[in-house]
Amino acid sequence: MANVGRVTTDPEAISPDLDFRGSRRLTGAEEWVWYLVAAVTYIVAGIWHKWLLNWIIGPVWLVVMICVGPPLVDRVRAALRGRRR
Amino acid sequence: MSWAAHQFEVYAVQAHLPKKMIGKVSFWAIFLGDFTPDFLSKFWVYGFTINGTRYGAEIPHQWHRGFPGMGFTHTLFFGLLIAAGFWLWKRNRAFVIGYALGYAAHALTDINDSVGVMLLFPFTTLNWTSETWAYAATVDGGKYLDGAAYYSSLGLVMDVFWLIVVCFSWRVLTREHWRTRVVPADARIWAFCGKYLPERGLLALYRATFFYGVCRMISWSAWAHLVARPVIDGVERVGYPFDLSWNGPYWLAARSLPHVNPWLAYPVALALLAGVYVAAIRLWEPMGRAESERRSRSGTQDASGVHDSA
Numbered sequence: 001m002a003n004v005g006r007v008t009t010d011p012e013a014i015s016p017d018l019d020f021r022g023s024r025r026l027t028g029a030e031e032w033v034w035y036l037v038a039a040v041t042y043i044v045a046g047i048w049h050k051w052l053l054n055w056i057i058g059p060v061w062l063v064v065m066i067c068v069g070p071p072l073v074d075r076v077r078a079a080l081r082g083r084r085r
Numbered sequence: 086m087s088w089a090a091h092q093f094e095v096y097a098v099q100a101h102l103p104k105k106m107i108g109k110v111s112f113w114a115i116f117l118g119d120f121t122p123d124f125l126s127k128f129w130v131y132g133f134t135i136n137g138t139r140y141g142a143e144i145p146h147q148w149h150r151g152f153p154g155m156g157f158t159h160t161l162f163f164g165l166l167i168a169a170g171f172w173l174w175k176r177n178r179a180f181v182i183g184y185a186l187g188y189a190a191h192a193l194t195d196i197n198d199s200v201g202v203m204l205l206f207p208f209t210t211l212n213w214t215s216e217t218w219a220y221a222a223t224v225d226g227g228k229y230l231d232g233a234a235y236y237s238s239l240g241l242v243m244d245v246f247w248l249i250v251v252c253f254s255w256r257v258l259t260r261e262h263w264r265t266r267v268v269p270a271d272a273r274i275w276a277f278c279g280k281y282l283p284e285r286g287l288l289a290l291y292r293a294t295f296f297y298g299v300c301r302m303i304s305w306s307a308w309a310h311l312v313a314r315p316v317i318d319g320v321e322r323v324g325y326p327f328d329l330s331w332n333g334p335y336w337l338a339a340r341s342l343p344h345v346n347p348w349l350a351y352p353v354a355l356a357l358l359a360g361v362y363v364a365a366i367r368l369w370e371p372m373g374r375a376e377s378e379r380r381s382r383s384g385t386q387d388a389s390g391v392h393d394s395a
Contacts (some may be wrong), residue, residue, distance in 0.1 A: 019284030023283030025285060040287075046301065047304050047307050053304055053305070059294065065289075081283070
């Protein structure tokens with residue numbers, strides 16, 4: 001496995017749920033769901049706004065969705081849990 | 086030209102590297118090599134309009150694939166020239182081999198439209214085309230007509246074919262493959278990106294080109310066949326009609342340049358592809374030794390962590 005500086009991709013060295021930055025890892029069905037959400041939103045947007053379909057916006061759309069989406073949902077869930085208590 | 090196929094073939098190349106190069110060829114180099122031909126030429130093919138004035142090629146297909154024009158950007162010769170330039174500059178075989186393979190994939194798959202590419206440039210400026218589907222980038226039609234034509238013809242089949250190739254090599258998109266085969270070959274780049282992105286973001290970045298290819302294929306197809314209201318032969322239709330016949334679609338005049346017999350295009354392209362792979366395999370060890378020598382002379386370490394001269 002690559003080990004450059006403080007960055008490691010060795011899954012044994014870190015928790016299976018957290019990555020090298022302590023961020024939540026996406027796995028299994030949850031990973032599929034987020035990619036599907038990114039794809040469906042991008043496809044639908046792209047049908048009516050062709051300017052979105054380029055090699056910059058496409059990758060940025062996915063990366064932003066994957067990076068921002070899960071923690072956003074986590075926060076909303078935590079807030080809702082907090083309200084119920 | 087091919088559309089999403091150019092995104093899928095990057096992963097096809099990554100998934101089918103020669104055994105001794107697995108985990109050692111830069112994925113980003115493959116991507117850049119595949120990206121370069123259209124990056125250098127396509128901006129002027131469609132052109133752009135400012136204050137009612139169009140700036141772009143007068144004859145798009147001549148500019149894109151012909152000579153005189155930027156057709157040399159879609160030749161193996163030019164791709165290998167750039168790769169050789171990178172080698173002389175950086176002595177990095179992981180990058181040079183990846184770039185050459187990616188470039189070859191793009192240049193050779195573009196024989197499929199009716200304009201084709203100059204496979205044997207600079208020895209001849211004749212184009213080589215299998216005329217599988219009509220090249221449709223025109224001044225009046227622009228990107229919309231081009232997209233509609235491509236996704237109504239065997240161009241769509243080409244995209245689906247390459248998608249299936251990647252699906253059969255689905256492991257190339259897994260976290261495991263990325264960790265063990267992709268990251269070690271580009272450790273510095275991934276470490277840099279890792280300063281700003283979590284692992285799920287890095288993995289998404291790796292898969293992003295595939296994602297973009299799938300989405301653009303579906304978006305353009307959906308637009309062309311469900312949303313567009315073209316007028317063909319004086320009749321307004323719901324969506325552009327499919328035509329999966331050779332050199333289709335029928336509702337568009339296929340652009341063309343002087344070319345050799347289309348039956349020769351595939352055999353020659355496949356022979357050239359085999360040649361590129363054989364050359365890459367044969368050069369791998371000598372390049373590795375040259376790279377190690379340069380590194381030991383300059384006293385630098387292999388930042389990828391892959392200490393391998395052979």
